[in-house]
Amino acid sequence: MDTIPLNTAKKSEFSSSSRLLLLQSLVPIATNLVSSQLEAFASRLTQALFVVSDQTVRPEEAGSSFLAYQLLKRNPGSFYKILTSQINAVLTKEVSVVNTRKKAKATVEGQDFSLVSFEEMENKVLTNNLSNALEVNNADQLVALNIRIGHVLRRTPISVSQNPFRPELFVSAVTQAWSEFESSKETQHLVLRLLQPELFLQLNSVYQGLNDALIERGILVDIDNAKREDKKRLMRTRQNDLDLQDPYLENKLRNIFSVSKQDEKNERETSFNSTYAADQERDFAEGRASLGDTNSWSDAPQEQSYTRGKSAETVTIDREFFNYLTGLQRSQASAETPRDSTHLRQLSQNASATELTHIDQNTIELLARIFDYVFNDTSIPDEIKSLIGQLQIPTLKVALMDKDFFFKDNHPARVLIDTLAKSSVFFSGDASSEDPLFQMIEGIVEKVQQDFDQQIDLFSDVVADLEAFLKEEEQTAEQSIVEPVALALKQEKMRLAREFAENDVAIRVETGEVAGFLEEFLLDQWIRILTIAHNVKEEKPNALENALRTMDDLIWSLKPKNSSEERKELVSKLPSMLTLLNAWLNAIKWDEPQRVLFFSKLAERHAAIARAPLELSPRRQLEIAVNIAQRASEKRLNRHVQDQHEHIPDECVQMVEGLERGVWVDFTTSAGVTTRFKLAWVSPKRTRYIFTNRQGHDSFSISSEELVTQFRSGGAVQISAASVVDRALVEALRDPPG
Structure with a gap:
């Protein structure tokens, strides 16, 4: 059985295998704590079943509940055994994957019940309700456990849905155990x-x-402070992140797109607005066009009153200027637009724009600043900037029509610009006109230029087309890394086996009772044997047990034997132990001269033990005990210092552990050549990462340590995936247009 010593878990200094071992050690604790309650739990359930059988008015329910009552009352032992086994199995399975994925809690509202029976649906609802109630009733202890497990995993406090000991699992284990104990669906329900x-x-x-067990293992966390930090983290939304960059962002936008009370009064007195419902046909006949249910044209330039959050705001736009923009858009569809926003600002100086309101003027200037930021972004290839530049006029028309472009990050036109900017990460260096993705982007820009008038949904349609193209390309790329993934999984499995083997040897060496030459043998050779045994333990579980027992027997054989019985036991065990020892060494093909020397020392030590006096003086016994304690202290101290050195907090380590599939990284070789690769796959234990180019070619696998080293040295740089419009808007509003 894999074990973890209590004194090896120090704060957050865990390797992947140590984290898993620590969490695995909690499973028997939880199982035992539940087992101690089973008699009382069964008694309560038995009584409840009897009450139902006695009080229900439904004969079939009375009969099934009475049969269940009798079955549980007569066979409590069988139920205990089944339930204990189920709880142990469920928790073991959850612990084995808790460090490899983030679970999304399934809610009743989010489940599809269209293909299940009413009884199944009701069972799901009952299970969910019970789990939620148990979470509430045990909130304090559960939150503390979330924080401590998150500390072990070196994450922020995990959620309840990620906790491998969450109430939902105990509910599932109990229901599964009952269905195995009594197969009737009626009694299950x-x-x-x-x-x-x-x-x-x-x-x-x-x-x-x-929680007490984790504290005993050195997981010491300030729970109250962690709760406060977690609350802040959960309350921080994407918009709040922008507000942290500029806390007055929305207020600045409101000021830009607001008018004075006197302006609003004048607008009410002078504005002539035609409504969409009543005058649609006339407007189109006269060359006007409605901009939606809440927008209208004005023959005279009028200012706009905009307040975010209102369901009906009036937007009036100068018809002549809007028609001018439409004509400009169509004339430029076949000509490349300059890759700067100078001509966007020049539009406000056009004769047809002389009567524009200050809100429209501010809209043009703010949008020009956003495009300035995009054009100055060095991470976007020039070819993509040119294509984005051709969207300036359509985007201006959208911004004049709908000020939500500036307020909502999911606005279709805003999403298109962001998506095009982010797609530039797919091009390492210059974007080739022969690249299918470039051709796709080119076609999207052309479609918007030619087809867009007032239908903002067009932007959503072209974004959907681009995302579908990228998804199809990604699926093709995934097929090309099947073999590298299989190899990486084998490498990770072997690596974890090695970590388990090193831990098995370390906890024995740290006792201080292992002879020096034997310690060297265990560290150099037996770790190799244990690595193989751990690697094949799923197929051959006896192999690991055999290798551990042989190691323990070997260590025991070199301890002093101070009684004739112990010496007789040693003589009887030696032949079989040496046979197993040689068999394992043959398996790793250790045929070097050191093997002969090792067995020679082993024989000498066994002979010395057999010849030693049976009785030792108290002084000699004390000397031996002091030496063992001193060696044990030195071993533990050395390991602690080594662990501290290996697990110094490092932002690069945290960055690598937080990398998700799909991120892009620039790798620079020693010759100064930089190539961009996508993170295509992360191993379950996050020990290996596979990177490829966009098409899935040129894939390579790299260990987590190697990747951390690359980030530290600057040989690897993660490409930012933040919204370019978000960043541009924050920058543009540092000095808001007047």
């Missing part, structure tokens, strides 16, 4: 209805025990 928090397992003591 009945038991689920009876399982209320007061009748169910008392999980508070379980979570208290798990």
Whole structure:
């Protein structure tokens, strides 16, 4: 059985295998804590079943509940055994994957019940309700456990849905155990209805025990401070992130697009607005066009009153200027627009724009600043900037029509610019006109230039087309890394096996009772044997048990034997132990001269033990005990210092651990050549990463340590995926247009 010593878990200094070992050590604790409650739990459930059978007015329910009552009362031991096994299995499975993925909690509202029966649907609802109630009832202990497990995993505090000991799992184990104990669907549904928090397992003591166990293992966290930090983190939305860059962002936008009360009064007195519903046909006949249910044209230039959040705001736009923009857009469809926003600003100086309101003038200037930022972004290839530049007039028309372009990051036109800017990350260096993606982007820009008038949904359509293209390309790329992924999985499995093997040897060496030459042998050779045993333990579980037992017997054989019985036992064990020892060494093909020397020293030490006096003086016994304690202290101190050195907090380590599939990284060789690759795959334990180009070619696998080293040295640089319009807007509003 894999174990972890209590004194090896120090704060956040864990390797991947140590984290897994630590969490695995909690499973038997939780199982035992539940087992101690089973008699009381079964008694409560038995009583509840009897009450139902006695009080229900439905004969079939009375019969099934009475049969279930009798079955549980007569066979409590079988139920205990099944439930204990289920809980252990469920928790073990969850712990094995908790460090490899983030779970999304499934809610009843989000589930598709269209293809299930009413009974199944009701069971799901009952299970969800019970799980939620247990979460509320055990909130304090559960939150503390979330924080401590998150600390072990070196993440921010995990959510309940990521906790491998969450109430949902205990509910699932109990329902599964009952279905195995009594297969009748009627009683299964009945038991689920009876399982209320007061009748169910008392999980508070379980979570208290798990928290105490983590504290004993050195997981010391300021829970109150962690709760405060987690609350802040959960309340921080994407918009809040922008506000952190510029806390007055929205206020600045409101000021830009607002008018004085006197202006509003004048507008009400002079404005002539035609409504979409009544005058649509006349407007089109006279060359006007409605901009939507809440927008209207004005023959005279009028100012706009805009307040974000209102359901109906009036937007009046000078018809002559808008028609001028439409004509300009169509004339430029076949000509390349300059890759700067100078001509965008010049539009406000055009004769047809002389009567523009200050809001329209501010809109043009703000949009020009946004395009300035895009054109100055060195990460966007010039070819893509030229294509984005051709969207200036259509985007201006959108911004004049709908000021939500500046307020909402999911505005279709804004999403298109962001998507085009982000797509530039796919081009390493210059974008080739022969690249299918470049041709796709070129076609999208052309479509917007030719087809856009007032239908803002057109932007959503072309974004959907581009995303579908990229998804199809990504699926093709995934097929090309099947073999590298298989190889990386083997490498990770072997690496984890090595970490487990090193831990198995370390906890024995740290006792201080292992002879020097034997310690060297274990570190150099037996770790290799244990690595193989751990690697094949799923197919051959006896191999690991055999290798561990042989190591323990070998260590025991070199300890002093101070009684005739111990010496007789040594003589009887030596032949079989040496046979197994040689068999394992043959398996790793250790045929070097050191093997002969090792067995020679081993024989000499065994002979010395057999000849040593049976009785040692108290002084000699004390000397031996002091030497062992001193060696043990030195071993533990050395390992602690080494672990501290290996796990110094490092932002590069945190960056690598936080990398998700799809991010792009620039790798620079020693010759100064930079190539851009996408993170196509991350191993389950995050020990290996596979990068490819966009088409899935030129793939390479790299270990987490190597990747961290690359980031530290500057040989690897992650490409920012933040919204370019968000960043541009923050920058543009540092000095808001007047």
